[in-house]
Amino acid sequence: MEGWVSIFFNIMHELLKKDLKNIPSILSQAKRLAVEHFESQDEKPAGRLVQDISLDDLPIKGIGAEQTLNHFERNFSTQLSNSAGSRYFGFVTGGSTPASVVGDWLVSAYDQNACGSNDSIAPQIEKQTMHFFKQLFGLDDAYFGSFVTGATMANFVGLAQARHWVGEQYGVDFSNEGLIRPVKILSGTPHSSIIKSLSMLGVGRKSMIKVPTLPDREAVDLEELERNLWEASAPLIVVANAGTVNTVDFDDLEAIGQLKKKYNFWLHVDAAFGGFASISEKFAHLMKGINHADSITIDAHKWLNVPYDAAMQFTRHQSIQLKVFQNSAAYLSDPEKSPDYFHYTPENSRRWRALPSWFSLVAYGKEGHSEIVERNCELAKQLGVWIDSSESFKLLSPVRMNVVCFTLKKENFTIEEINSFLDRVRDDGRAFFTPTFYKGVPAIRAAISNWQTTSDDMEITINALKELSYVPA
Ligand SMILES: *Cc1c(COP(=O)(O)O)cnc(C)c1O
Numbered sequence: 092m093e094g095w096v097s098i099f100f101n102i103m104h105e106l107l108k109k110d111l112k113n114i115p116s117i118l119s120q121a122k123r124l125a126v127e128h129f130e131s132q133d134e135k136p137a138g139r140l141v142q143d144i145s146l147d148d149l150p151i152k153g154i155g156a157e158q159t160l161n162h163f164e165r166n167f168s169t170q171l172s173n174s175a176g177s178r179y180f181g182f183v184t185g186g187s188t189p190a191s192v193v194g195d196w197l198v199s200a201y202d203q204n205a206c207g208s209n210d211s212i213a214p215q216i217e218k219q220t221m222h223f224f225k226q227l228f229g230l231d232d233a234y235f236g237s238f239v240t241g242a243t244m245a246n247f248v249g250l251a252q253a254r255h256w257v258g259e260q261y262g263v264d265f266s267n268e269g270l271i272r273p274v275k276i277l278s279g280t281p282h283s284s285i286i287k288s289l290s291m292l293g294v295g296r297k298s299m300i301k302v303p304t305l306p307d308r309e310a311v312d313l314e315e316l317e318r319n320l321w322e323a324s325a326p327l328i329v330v331a332n333a334g335t336v337n338t339v340d341f342d343d344l345e346a347i348g349q350l351k352k353k354y355n356f357w358l359h360v361d362a363a364f365g366g367f368a369s370i371s372e373k374f375a376h377l378m379k380g381i382n383h384a385d386s387i388t389i390d391a392h393k394w395l396n397v398p399y400d401a402a403m404q405f406t407r408h409q410s411i412q413l414k415v416f417q418n419s420a421a422y423l424s425d426p427e428k429s430p431d432y433f434h435y436t437p438e439n440s441r442r443w444r445a446l447p448s449w450f451s452l453v454a455y456g457k458e459g460h461s462e463i464v465e466r467n468c469e470l471a472k473q474l475g476v477w478i479d480s481s482e483s484f485k486l487l488s489p490v491r492m493n494v495v496c497f498t499l500k501k502e503n504f505t506i507e508e509i510n511s512f513l514d515r516v517r518d519d520g521r522a523f524f525t526p527t528f529y530k531g532v533p534a535i536r537a538a539i540s541n542w543q544t545t546s547d548d549m550e551i552t553i554n555a556l557k558e559l560s561y562v563p564a
Pocket residue numbers: 183240241242243244282284334335336361362363364390402
């Protein structure tokens with residue numbers, strides 16, 4: 092009987108067995124697809140509109156990896172977004188550097204669970220990568236950091252600690268007792284993901300108090316901020332914004348840091364892409380004062396140009412982060428021992444998210460990555476200069492870094508006109524932008540964040556804008 096069982100379970104499903112034998116050829120096919128993608132990015136339309144997928148039934152009998160690749164290539168590979176390409180200017184979207192793609196492929200092949208323990212170097216490489224990042228962004232050694240899936244989750248992790256800290260100020264342990272007192276948050280121009288995090292954290296979207304900004308700016312008015320802190324005379328959370336999505340405006344981090352001497356608040360800085368100002372001598376002044384932050388958010392899948400999904404959260408209060416996220420199952424290790432990431436992050440099992448960033452930082456260094464940032468900003472400036480002189484468009488804000496926020500020049504246009512113009516741009520395929528509202532005005536954003544974008548791309552983009560904005564009378 093025993094022998095029968097062992098023979099039976101020695102037989103792997105024939106398709107798995109075949110694929111195991113064919114791994115070299117399967118991976119070469121995948122490589123061919125990936126290479127073709129990189130080589131054709133320039134010819135493919137920058138943006139596209141796809142139809143909803145038709146929902147096929149679950150296959151009972153499979154077809155094996157190679158046939159699946161063929162099926163995918165034929166039916167779906169041509170309908171993907173070219174968001175990693177050099178003229179996709181929607182949202183704030185980076186591509187993937189060659190080294191980061193290598194790292195990302197290997198993450199899947201090695202399939203490590205980067206949750207902690209010493210049975211793999213994977214979490215240690217995360218620790219090393221965080222050390223690199225602290226140096227790249229000029230953060231004090233005292234910060235503890237880890238990878239999460241995106242800036243939204245980094246904001247969530249920062250605000251979760253801030254929430255716990257507010258409780259501690261009242262002598263209440265929110266992490267154990269629940270949110271038994273209201274928590275208030277002040278911010279000038281918070282990203283939508285801050286508000287979403289407040290919902291996820293049970294703090295509530297309505298706990299956000301929007302503080303007025305400076306005239307014609309998205310940066311918070313410091314006097315108004317101070318007035319709010321004074322009026323509250325209670326422990327609060329302040330979310331400072333280092334790089335707003337519309338105009339890349341920065342709150343004065345140094346001045347806000349100084350307010351900590353007079354008022355009791357937790358300072359969270361959302362520097363999702365603006366944090367990259369630190370890595371260029373030209374822009375580093377915008378991040379001055381960052382070390383006053385109690386917690387910080389910076390994205391990797393935006394301006395570091397590594398594949399989705401990856402962002403970093405940093406904290407000065409590792410012990411508070413542990414109190415919030417500690418996972419105390421008996422089989423898990425001693426949480427005081429670093430780096431057991433599952434005691435610090437929302438996830439328990441964790442993708443080895445550090446490796447693509449580690450590859451890119453080692454491959455290109457600070458110089459390589461700061462060149463991307465400076466080139467992108469230079470190109471944004473060029474586009475801004477053209478828009479400023481154009482007959483059809485006008486700038487809504489000075490171009491501070493990599494985002495150009497502009498709109499139609501004509502009087503009294505509607506949001507529909509913006510959307511139909513953007514549809515025409517998308518269908519033309521030379522460039523891709525997304526709409527926004529800036530100070531109540533329907534507008535267009537061009538966010539230049541891709542490592543491959545050059546002045547040739549700007550020329551193509553400007554030509555497209557010129558031609559598509561021309562509507563014969
Ligand atoms: C993009 C962005 C976020 C959200 O980031 P995800 O990585 O998409 O979760 C938060 N804050 C700012 C300022 C951003 O630009």
